[in-house]
Amino acid sequence: MGLMSELAGQRPGPSHLLLLRFVLVNLVAGALLLAAAGLWTTPARSRILRLLTPVLAPSLAPPPSPDRATVAESPPDRVGLPARMVVDLRHPLKSGTLHLWVDDEEVLGRPVRGTVTRDLLAVKLREGVFTQVLEVEPGRHVFRVEVSWDEESRSRSIQGRLQRGETYRLEIRLSRLGKDLSLRWTR
Numbered sequence: 001m002g003l004m005s006e007l008a009g010q011r012p013g014p015s016h017l018l019l020l021r022f023v024l025v026n027l028v029a030g031a032l033l034l035a036a037a038g039l040w041t042t043p044a045r046s047r048i049l050r051l052l053t054p055v056l057a058p059s060l061a062p063p064p065s066p067d068r069a070t071v072a073e074s075p076p077d078r079v080g081l082p083a084r085m086v087v088d089l090r091h092p093l094k095s096g097t098l099h100l101w102v103d104d105e106e107v108l109g110r111p112v113r114g115t116v117t118r119d120l121l122a123v124k125l126r127e128g129v130f131t132q133v134l135e136v137e138p139g140r141h142v143f144r145v146e147v148s149w150d151e152e153s154r155s156r157s158i159q160g161r162l163q164r165g166e167t168y169r170l171e172i173r174l175s176r177l178g179k180d181l182s183l184r185w186t187r
Contacts, residue, residue, distance in 0.1 A: 081164050081165040082135040082136060082137060082138065082164070082165075083135070083136045083137070083138045083162035083163060083164060083165070083166055083167075083168065084133055084134070084135055084136070084166070084167040084168070085133070085134045085135075085136050085162065085167070085168050085169075085170055086131065086132075086133050086167065086168070086169040086170065087100060087108065087130070087131065087132045087133075087134060087170055087172065088129075088130075088131050088169055088170065088171050088172065089112060089128075089129070089130040089131070089147070089172040089173075089174070090127070090128070090129055090171075090172070090173050090174070091112060091114060091127075091128045091130075091147065091173075091174040092114060092125070092126050092127060092128070092174065092175075092176040092179075093112065093113075093114045093126060093128055093147075093149045093174070094113070094114055094126055094149075095111065095112065095113050095114070095149065096111070096112050096147055096148055096149030096150075097109065097110070097111055097112065097147070097148050097149070098110050098111075098112050098130060098145070098146075098147055098172075099145070099146040099147075099148075100134075100143065100144070100145055100146075101143070101144040102136060102141050102142075102143055103141050103142055104142075104144075107134060107136075108132065108134065110130065110132070112128055112130045112147075113128055114126035114127055114128030115127065115128065125176075136162055137162075138162050138163055138164040139161065139162065140159065140160070140161045141159070141160055141161075141162065142157055142158075142159055143157065143158050143159070143160060143170065143183070144156070144157045145157075145158075145170075145172055145181070145183055147172070147174050147181055152179065154174065154179060154180070154181035155181070156181045156182070156183050157183075158170070158183040158184075158185070160185055167187075168185060168186075168187065169185070169186045169187065170183060170184075170185060171183070171184045171185075171186055
């Protein structure tokens with residue numbers, strides 16, 4: 001017999017109230033942690049609310065069913081979450097174009113611009129930043145980046161294994177001298 005059915009049939013004593021308070025505080029704390037971690041999705045929220053309903057408002061709770069225990073014990077659902085990738089480009093160009101392919105499928109093609117940071121007589125030093133978040137299917141992928149400007153372009157590839165629900169940063173750097181393109185993963 002479960003705790004809720006025991007409490008429904010008798011007046012709770014001090015030890016039952018302490019246990020009930022402990023369970024309630026932990027459920028609320030867990031919900032707050034899920035919300036802070038960004039996992040407070042509709043399925044997770046409905047599971048927590050289904051668990052809290054018998055405690056907070058017993059008259060509103062439906063009768064217990066065998067599958068309710070299974071739902072209450074299962075971990076938060078991450079099955080539907082994609083992986084997130086932050087594309088972070090730093091470049092010295094006046095203007096150009098950034099292209100990104102994931103497994104030979106173009107997922108990003110955007111113009112990029114730089115602004116003058118130093119004006120040294122005949123030379124203007126520019127700096128540009130482009131950042132965008134993309135959702136990517138989890139798994140192993142080959143990422144190809146191409147940065148083009150004027151009549152030139154640079155291209156590089158990098159592999160990555162993205163896990164469901166995680167966020168990754170792809171740092172793309174185009175150097176000032178020589179315009180070398182480099183790619184690297186960071187967290």
